Structure formats: structure tokens, C-alpha cells
Amino acid sequence: METYRITLEWNDGRTESIKSEPDETVIEAAERAGVALPFGCLTGACATCTARLLDGRIEHRREPRALKPRHREDGYVLACVAEPRSDCRLRVGSDVHGELVSNPWR
Amino acid sequence: MSDADNPATDAHEHHHHHHEGPGYVTPQAAIEESEPEEVAYVIGLYVGTDVDAPDFLGVVDVDPDSSTYGEVIDRVEMPNRGDELHHFGWNACSSSCHVEGLERQHLIVPGQRSSRLHVVDTKDRRNPELVKVIEPEEVFEHDLSAPHTVHCIPDGKILISMLGDRDGELPGGFLELNDDFEVEGRWDAPGEIEMNYDYWYQPRHNVMISTEWAAPKTYYPGFDLEDVEAGKYGRKLHVWDWENRTVEQTIDLGEEGMIPLEVRFLHSPVSTHGFVGAALSSNVFHFHREDGGEWRADKVIDVEPREHDGWDMPVPGLVTDLLVSMDDRYLFFSNWLHGDVRMYDVSDPANPRLADRIWAGGHFGPRHPIEGERAVHGGPQMLQLSLDGERLYWTTSLYSTWDEQFYPEEGEEGSVMLKADVNPRKGTMELDRDFLVDFGDMPAGPARAHEIRWPDGDCTSDVWL
Ligand code: FES
Numbered sequence: 001m002e003t004y005r006i007t008l009e010w011n012d013g014r015t016e017s018i019k020s021e022p023d024e025t026v027i028e029a030a031e032r033a034g035v036a037l038p039f040g041c042l043t044g045a046c047a048t049c050t051a052r053l054l055d056g057r058i059e060h061r062r063e064p065r066a067l068k069p070r071h072r073e074d075g076y077v078l079a080c081v082a083e084p085r086s087d088c089r090l091r092v093g094s095d096v097h098g099e100l101v102s103n104p105w106r
Numbered sequence: 107m108s109d110a111d112n113p114a115t116d117a118h119e120h121h122h123h124h125h126e127g128p129g130y131v132t133p134q135a136a137i138e139e140s141e142p143e144e145v146a147y148v149i150g151l152y153v154g155t156d157v158d159a160p161d162f163l164g165v166v167d168v169d170p171d172s173s174t175y176g177e178v179i180d181r182v183e184m185p186n187r188g189d190e191l192h193h194f195g196w197n198a199c200s201s202s203c204h205v206e207g208l209e210r211q212h213l214i215v216p217g218q219r220s221s222r223l224h225v226v227d228t229k230d231r232r233n234p235e236l237v238k239v240i241e242p243e244e245v246f247e248h249d250l251s252a253p254h255t256v257h258c259i260p261d262g263k264i265l266i267s268m269l270g271d272r273d274g275e276l277p278g279g280f281l282e283l284n285d286d287f288e289v290e291g292r293w294d295a296p297g298e299i300e301m302n303y304d305y306w307y308q309p310r311h312n313v314m315i316s317t318e319w320a321a322p323k324t325y326y327p328g329f330d331l332e333d334v335e336a337g338k339y340g341r342k343l344h345v346w347d348w349e350n351r352t353v354e355q356t357i358d359l360g361e362e363g364m365i366p367l368e369v370r371f372l373h374s375p376v377s378t379h380g381f382v383g384a385a386l387s388s389n390v391f392h393f394h395r396e397d398g399g400e401w402r403a404d405k406v407i408d409v410e411p412r413e414h415d416g417w418d419m420p421v422p423g424l425v426t427d428l429l430v431s432m433d434d435r436y437l438f439f440s441n442w443l444h445g446d447v448r449m450y451d452v453s454d455p456a457n458p459r460l461a462d463r464i465w466a467g468g469h470f471g472p473r474h475p476i477e478g479e480r481a482v483h484g485g486p487q488m489l490q491l492s493l494d495g496e497r498l499y500w501t502t503s504l505y506s507t508w509d510e511q512f513y514p515e516e517g518e519e520g521s522v523m524l525k526a527d528v529n530p531r532k533g534t535m536e537l538d539r540d541f542l543v544d545f546g547d548m549p550a551g552p553a554r555a556h557e558i559r560w561p562d563g564d565c566t567s568d569v570w571l
Contacts (some may be wrong), residue, residue, distance in 0.1 A: 010156075036158035039188045040219030040240075040326070045251075045274025047327035048154050048188065048219060048507070065274060065323045068332075094156045094517070098510045101328035105419040 003007065004084040009054070010093040025061060026051065026079040027092065038094045042080045048096035049079040056088030071100055109522050117437040128210035129563060131571060133432045136200070136563050140493040143560050144169040145231055148523060150181065150545055151551040152505040153190040153219060155517055159550035160184040161191040163215055163226055165234065166523065166543050168499070172287040176541050178548065182226055182234050189217025190506060191224075193557050195256030197264060197285070201309060201569040211288070212237075213219050213559065214254035216266060218505075219326065221245045221255060223266075225287045231561055238287050246272035248292045250281050252322040255304045257567060261285070264291055267302050270322035278302030278321075298353045301340040307348050309571050310375045314346040314399075314524075315393070317366040317382060328507040334386070334421035339365050343382065345392065345401045357403050361386050368427050368443030368566075370498055372434040372455070375570040379455045381406075381428060383439055389478050390439060392455050397434050406458050407450065409441055414469055421469055426504055428487050431495040435530065436461065443512060446469030447486035447526070449498075449535055461533035464526055467502060475524070480546065482522050483515040490558035491565045498526045498535065501545075503554035520546030521555035 006029060020029040027049060030037045040048035047066035053075045062077040076099075076103045079092065130136035146168050163181040184191065197212040198205070213234070215224040216239050221247065224239035245251065245268075252269035261267045262285030269278040277300045280293035301318035308314075318340020319325055324333050334337060341363045345355040359366055364386035365498040371380035378395035382403070390407035411420035421443050428439035430452070437450045437458060445468015450458040466470035468485030473483055484502030491498050502521045503509050523543035531560040546552040559567070 003413075036156070036187075038154055038156065040153055040190055041221070041251075041274060041322075042188065043272075043274060045270070045323040045326055048217050055245075066327045094154055097154070097327065097507065098514070101330045101507075101511060103511045104329065104331040105421055106417050106525075 005087045006084055007089045008037070008092045009033065009037040009089065009094055011091070020084050023083065026058075026082045026084065031046060037079055037092055038097075039080050044078050044081040047078065047097050047100060051077055051079045051082070052091040052096055053077050054091055056081040057085040058088060059085050116158070120474070122182070128198040128208055129203045129568060131200070131203055133434070136434050136493045136568070137495070140562055142494070143492055143497075144314070145484065145492070145561065146490070146499065147213065147234070147493055147503065147559045149187070149191045149194065149556040150178070150548065151186055151191050151483060151556065152550065152553055153507065155551070157551035158187070160187045161189045161192070161217070162553070163213070163234065164554075164555070165232060171358070173226055176543050178545070181231055181548070182236055184217070184224055184236070185239060186220065186222065188220050189222055190219040191215055191556070192218035192505070193255055194559065195264070195567050196258055196559070197287070198262060199258040199568045200563065201233065201260055201571045202258060202262060203351065204571070205260070205262055210562070214256045214264055214266070214283070214287070216256065218252060218254065221251045221253060222483070226559060240287070240289060244289055245281065248281060248289065249296070250279055250292065254302070257307065257569065260309065260571065263290070265443065267305050269319060270300050271545065273288065274322035274326065275298050276321045288567070292525070294351050299344050301342070303366070304370050306369050306380065307569060308371045308375065308378065309348060309498065309569070311378055311395070312348045314348045315380065316344045316346065316373070317369050317371050318342050318515050319367065326507065328511055334364070339386065343403060350542065355401055357393070357401060359384060359391060359403060362389050363407050364390060365545070366391070370428060370430050372430055372564065373432055373568070373570065377434070381430065381437055381455070383425035384426045385424050385426050386422065388425050390425060390428065390437070392458075394455070404456070406456060409444070412444060412470065421428070429489050429491055431530065432493050432565055433493055433495060433530070436495065436500060436533070439487055440489055440492065440500060442468065442485040442487050444468050445485040447500060451527070451533055462533055462535045464537050466524055466537065475537060475554070476542055480522070480544055482521060482524070484509060484521060486514040487525070488557045489566070493560070493563055493565070495530045496528050498528050499558055500524055501555040503556050503559060506554060510556060516554065518552065520544065520548070520552030523558070
């Protein structure tokens with residue numbers, strides 16, 4: 001397996017570029033690079049780490065249980081269990097998981 | 107007075123009321139013997155935000171004579187980010203008052219999302235200290251995750267309700283710790299319940315009642331009506347044989363009892379009455395044991411949904427927390443989406459009578475309940491009452507992902523902690539306009555604030571044998 005370049009983009013325009021080691025998740029690569037991304041369970045259950053894949057390929061190390069089929073079809077991934085399989089571009093930050101569910105009564 | 111108050115006290119000098127060990131001998135003793143609270147322990151959290159800091163246990167000065175009244179005077183930072191500290195509890199409560207050598211000194215502080223368990227030593231009340239961490243892997247070994255309610259149980263042990271299996275799916279169960287804060291194992295046999303949330307036990311009646319939220323993977327990401335329609339949220343009460351650790355009866359609360367969360371027995375150990383709030387249906391149920399030995403639950407308070415400009419659907423109240431005063435006379439609950447906290451006279455528990463209410467924040471209360479003070483986002487949520495029943499405190503955050511859906515400003519500006527002065531004789535409450543703890547003003551950035559605990563005893567956790 002190879003190392004890949006991961007480009008992280010926040011909604012406010014900030015970007016960071018980090019490198020992943022083989023078998024590393026996006027969260028692990030970011031932690032190693034000292035870049036803070038939101039996370040919670042680290043097991044694919046909570047969606048706190050939700051990111052949107054803009055470019056490239058990832059594979060989930062474990063089933064991304066917090067994502068519904070509609071979210072997966074929309075390109076959402078869980079950074080805590082997502083391993084890059086190519087250079088990637090991801091939209092990240094705490095507001096991304098907020099897109100998964102909205103206020104149902106509004 | 108607990109031994110923790112005075113570490114120098116020899117246990118043998120402690121024979122008044124034949125009382126050894128922590129806590130108060132009776133609820134009435136807690137009312138009479140307790141001193142007014144001076145510090146409150148309050149959860150502060152950053153999980154799910156872009157603030158790069160771990161969650162913390164805040165120490166809030168609640169002594170009106172202190173120069174730092176209403177301020178967060180100390181913070182115990184957790185070693186990791188991503189925990190979502192949520193509910194927490196003491197290592198010993200009044201059910202342990204016969205246990206020699208035990209002190210009410212350690213707080214067990216679980217991470218709801220991480221499944222990590224922290225142990226905080228409060229020997230120095232104003233400067234507590236993290237002394238032990240149980241890592242998630244050790245919890246997952248027992249096929250459990252998502253710790254919620256912490257109760258001390260007899261013999262110095264600690265029981266924690268767990269909402270999921272190791273993968274964040276159903277079923278949940280209970281994890282037991284020993285008095286050295288080591289994981290003993292699973293308390294219940296798997297298969298007794300599918301879903302779990304809060305629980306309370308009444309040892310004199312050999313009973314425990316547990317409630318239901320949903321699988322962690324269902325509620326963690328946020329509230330989705332699709333999941334409600336798919337039947338993924340709970341609506342049942344489970345009545346346990348406390349000694350045998352088996353479910354003896356399950357009560358389906360039906361459509362009016364969707365998502366039963368906090369469950370509180372009356373404090374009197376002889377009582378079989380209690381209350382549970384159904385969050386989504388915005389109802390309060392009264393339960394008790396009938397003469398024949400069966401338990402039953404009836405809806406006794408109904409919060410009507412309200413029309414709101416700009417919302418397509420009427421706004422349900424969402425009864426998210428409730429508590430019973432130590433004298434078992436009043437029930438307080440938070441109406442999180444509407445924005446009020448209510449006080450009911452429950453002298454006749456089957457027929458609660460609204461005594462008073464306060465509006466503060468929420469979708470219908472004033473944005474600035476205290477003139478000249480910062481805005482309040484979110485509605486009244488976690489409650490705590492002084493042991494004498496004269497001061498009610500609350501925070502405004504429910505759960506980070508759910509806050510984001512209903513009160514997005516709270517993540518940006520942080521929570522507040524507010525307080526009401528209660529007159530139990532008249533059955534009235536009044537907002538204390540000199541008290542607002544601003545969790546938006548923390549060094550690392552605005553924090554959410556959740557559960558509140560007292561050093562000497564809690565209306566929401568102490569159980570009597
Ligand atoms: S951190 Fe929970 S799903 Fe990634």
C-alpha cells in the first residue's frame with residue numbers, strides 16, 4: 001500500500017494538506033499531522049467525524065454504521081474508519097455532520 | 107455529614123444515627139443536615155465542534171458569599187478529545203451508608219460517544235483530580251458501549267447503564283465496576299432487554315426500573331423522524347427483580363410514551379411510586395406497584411405541541427429531564443424545545459398539580475431572561491435541586507448532535523447555567539437574576555454544559571436502603 005495526499009477543506013475556506021501512511025484512516029493521519037478534526041466514537045457509529053469525499057477513493061475499514069444509504073450515495077464518509085485508496089480531497093469540519101439530519105419540524 | 111467532609115474524622119466517632127459510611131441516613135436527614143451547596147460539578151463539552159480541546163468537568167462556585175460566585179473556578183480536562191461527557195455519578199450514595207470505610211469522594215465520568223470511563227477524585231472539592239481512566243477497548247470486551255447512567259449500588263460497587271453493544275448497535279446492558287474502579291463485567295445476562303437508557307432502583311422493594319432511548323448508532327448522528335417511523339426509538343419500561351437481575355415485567359407506554367428517558371422513584375425507600383418523562387411524546391408518566399404486585403404506568407402530565415412562526419409543524423415540548431424534591435412533594439421537569447421549567451405539586455402522585463413555571467430561552471421563552479446578560483440558546487435541560495429544595499439549577503444543552511439541529515447557536519456561543527429560588531412552602535419559583543454561569547466564556551472556546559452534581563448528595567442519584 002502506498003502513502004497518499006489528503007487535502008482537507010473547511011467550509012470557511014481553510015485547507016490543509018496531509019499525508020496518509022499505509023493502512024491509516026483520515027483521522028489518524030490528521031492526528032499525526034497535528035490537524036484537529038472532530039470525532040467521537042472512532043468506531044463508525046456516531047457520525048461526529050462525517051466528511052464529504054470530493055475527489056479520490058476511500059474504503060471504510062469497518063462498516064460506516066452511522067451513515068444511512070442516502071448519505072453514502074451522497075458521498076459522505078466517516079473519517080474515523082475511512083482509509084484513502086488514492087489521493088483524496090475531503091470537505092471536513094463540524095458542520096458537515098449537521099447536513100445529515102435537519103430539524104424535522106421546521 | 108459524610109466522611110468525605112472531614113477526612114480526619116475517625117469512623118468510630120461517627121456513631122450518631124448508627125451511621126457509618128457516606129451519605130445521609132434518610133431523605134429527611136439529607137434535608138435537615140445538609141449545608142447549602144458551595145460548589146457544583148458540571149459537565150462541559152466540545153465534542154463535535156471545531157474547538158480543539160477535550161471535554162471537561164467544571165467546578166462552579168455556587169456560594170453567594172464567594173467573590174467567584176457563578177463562575178467556573180476549575181476545570182478537570184479529560185486526556186482525550188471526542189468523549190461527549192454526558193451523565194456521571196458518585197462512587198457511593200446513601201444506600202451505602204452502612205458500609206464502613208467507603209467515602210463519597212470519587213466521580214465516575216463516562217464518555218457517551220467514546221465509551222471511555224474516567225474516575226475523578228474530589229477530595230479537594232475545589233480542585234478535583236483525574237485519577238484513573240478505563241479505556242474503551244476494556245468496555246468493548248464486554249460487548250457494551252455508550253455508557254449513560256451511573257448509580258452507586260450497595261457494597262461499594264458501581265453500575266452503569268450501557269446503550270449499545272461494542273459496535274454501537276443493540277442490545278445494550280449494564281456494566282459493573284468494583285470498589286477499586288475496575289471493570290467487574292456485565293451485570294445482567296444478555297437478552298433481558300434490547301434497549302437501554304436510564305434506570306433507578308429501590309432496594310427495599312427489590313425493584314429496578316430501566317428506560318429506553320435507542321441504539322447508539324441511531325441517536326448519535328442526530329434525530330431523524332425516519333428512525334421514529336421505523337420503530338427504532340424506545341417506548342418501554344422494564345421492571346427488574348433487583349436481586350436476580352431479571353426483567354419481571356415490561357410496560358409498553360404506547361404512542362404517548364415515545365422515548366422514555368429519565369426515571370425517578372420517590373426518595374422515600376418505602377415508596378413504590380415514581381415518574382418517567384417521555385421526551386418525544388412530551389408526557390410525564392406516573393408509575394407504581396398495584397396491590398396485586400403488578401406495576402402500572404399512567405400518563406399524568408401532557409405537554410401540548412405549540413405552533414411556531416417559521417416551523418411547518420407544531421413544536422413538541424420534549425420533556426428531557428425531571429426530578430423529585432428530596433421531600434417527595436414536588437416534581438420539576440424541563441420542557442426543552444418550548445423553553446420552560448415546570449414545578450408540580452405531587453403530594454398525590456397520580457394527580458400532579460402545576461404549581462409554577464419559569465420561561466428562559468427555548469423556542470418560546472425570552473432570549474434574554476436576565477436583562478443585560480448574554481443570550482440563552484437552548485431551553486432548560488439538565489436539572490439539579492438543592493437538598494433542602496430551595497434552589498433549582500439547570501443547564502441548556504441536551505446532546506451535541508441534537509443541539510445542532512434545534513439550537514445551532516448553542517454550539518457557537520456555548521451553554522448557560524441558570525438558577526431559580528424555590529419556595530417549597532408556597533410552591534413558587536423565581537429566576538435568580540444574579541446567577542448566570544456562562545459556558546461560552548471558557549479559555550478554549552464556547553462549551554456546552556450538561557449534567558450537574560453536588561458533593562454531598564443528589565436529588566437525581568441518591569438511593570436509600
Ligand atoms: S468518530 Fe464516530 S463515526 Fe467516526
